[in-house]
Amino acid sequence: MACSAFIDGKRVIGAFLSDQAWSELKKLSRERKVLMPDTKLPAIAKTVRWNGGVTRFFSHFPGEAPEGYASKESPAHTARKLAIYSRLIELGIPAELEAGRDDWRADVLVGESAFSPELAIEVQLTKQSAQLTYERTNQRYTSGVPTLWIFGHGSSTGHLGMDLLHNNPVFEAVSETQAADIAQAVCTGQAFFNDRTELAYTPARPIALKVNCKCGKPWLLPVGVVLLPNRIRGDLSPIYVSVSRTSSKRNGRAVSPSGAYNYFHRYLFVVAEAAKKYGLPVGFDHYPERAYVKSGAIHIQRYSCPNIRCRRIMGAYGNKGADLTWCPVPITAHVDARPVVGVESAWLVAWPAPYNESVFTTAKWREHFILPMRAGLVCTGTVGGIDPEDL
Numbered sequence: 001m002a003c004s005a006f007i008d009g010k011r012v013i014g015a016f017l018s019d020q021a022w023s024e025l026k027k028l029s030r031e032r033k034v035l036m037p038d039t040k041l042p043a044i045a046k047t048v049r050w051n052g053g054v055t056r057f058f059s060h061f062p063g064e065a066p067e068g069y070a071s072k073e074s075p076a077h078t079a080r081k082l083a084i085y086s087r088l089i090e091l092g093i094p095a096e097l098e099a100g101r102d103d104w105r106a107d108v109l110v111g112e113s114a115f116s117p118e119l120a121i122e123v124q125l126t127k128q129s130a131q132l133t134y135e136r137t138n139q140r141y142t143s144g145v146p147t148l149w150i151f152g153h154g155s156s157t158g159h160l161g162m163d164l165l166h167n168n169p170v171f172e173a174v175s176e177t178q179a180a181d182i183a184q185a186v187c188t189g190q191a192f193f194n195d196r197t198e199l200a201y202t203p204a205r206p207i208a209l210k211v212n213c214k215c216g217k218p219w220l221l222p223v224g225v226v227l228l229p230n231r232i233r234g235d236l237s238p239i240y241v242s243v244s245r246t247s248s249k250r251n252g253r254a255v256s257p258s259g260a261y262n263y264f265h266r267y268l269f270v271v272a273e274a275a276k277k278y279g280l281p282v283g284f285d286h287y288p289e290r291a292y293v294k295s296g297a298i299h300i301q302r303y304s305c306p307n308i309r310c311r312r313i314m315g316a317y318g319n320k321g322a323d324l325t326w327c328p329v330p331i332t333a334h335v336d337a338r339p340v341v342g343v344e345s346a347w348l349v350a351w352p353a354p355y356n357e358s359v360f361t362t363a364k365w366r367e368h369f370i371l372p373m374r375a376g377l378v379c380t381g382t383v384g385g386i387d388p389e390d391l
């Protein structure tokens with residue numbers, strides 16, 4: 001299936017013909033005078049109802065398509081490539097439908113644009129494995145032409161690596177207009193590859209409790225850290241990362257004690273920075289322990305009083321859910337948020353504008369968070385099991 005064909009060596013695009021010209025073309029096609037753009041075999045002109053309108057296309061005569069010829073092109077696919085093609089022509093960017101080189105043909109072959117001297121655009125609405133995407137991309141790359149892939153939602157399966165992504169833009173589109181917008185952004189040089197390096201410097205707030213220790217020396221008990229990637233890009237939300245307890249399973253896999261240790265310590269320095277700022281010592285961290293709660297097994301990170309003559313071990317419980325990200329305290333450090341942020345390196349057409357998150361007032365934070373946590377503060381013993389008060 002194709003949306004263009006050749007007559008007397010000249011390309012015609014079905015969608016752009018007048019009704020009269022189209023019916024004349026249909027007649028010529030029945031006389032086998034119209035040729036397919038790729039195989040140059042006789043083409044029959046047809047129409048299909050699509051999206052409240054009619055889409056014109058060409059296909060081989062029944063039984064005449066070469067073996068292995070992928071003829072299954074849906075009206076949705078045709079509509080998208082036409083939308084892309086029309087947009088580029090409108091912008092004065094040289095483009096050809098269903099044109100190619102050597103042993104391949106692209107949905108749209110773009111001439112010189114802001115992106116590159118030539119660019120193959122492929123619309124892919126049916127599922128395509130990463131391996132096939134690599135093969136088809138390499139085929140074009142061998143001819144010196146990079147590929148812009150515009151997949152339908154979820155139609156790219158498997159993982160596309162940086163090696164492919166660096167030179168070949170890959171997007172998902174949900175409509176013809178969005179597909180055309182993407183092609184425009186790439187060909188006018190607005191689209192860019194985002195490798196997430198900006199998230200390596202993400203502002204973070206500490207959440208900690210001041211412990212008025214029985215030994216008389218107050219200290220800071222680390223609870224968690226709030227990461228604010230939303231201040232960098234607006235499609236991301238604040239994230240709470242605990243430095244005191246975590247599930248013993250992540251993504252269906254068991255987390256080992258050393259895995260939990262790494263998790264707790266990744267952002268602990270944000271609290272350490274706060275401790276410096278407030279002139280309080282931060283609690284000593286222990287090796288994570290397993291504990292059993294209602295929801296199952298978890299890893300707990302306990303902290304003990306840094307006063308060597310005291311060493312009370314404390315844990316604070318309570319507080320769950322979205323409230324945790326509403327901490328009003330100032331940012332004390334910048335962290336690499338990439339390990340916990342749910343976005344991959346990807347091509348973007350525009351930068352999602354950052355936003356400032358909502359926070360509780362200090363009074364509300366105290367009421368919703370600090371007081372319940374203070375009430376749940378428990379002493380679970382002392383290091384070595386000896387309470388100095390017993391001595």
Ligand SMILES: [Zn+2]
Pocket residue numbers: 213214215216217305306307310311312
């Ligand atoms: Zn103490």
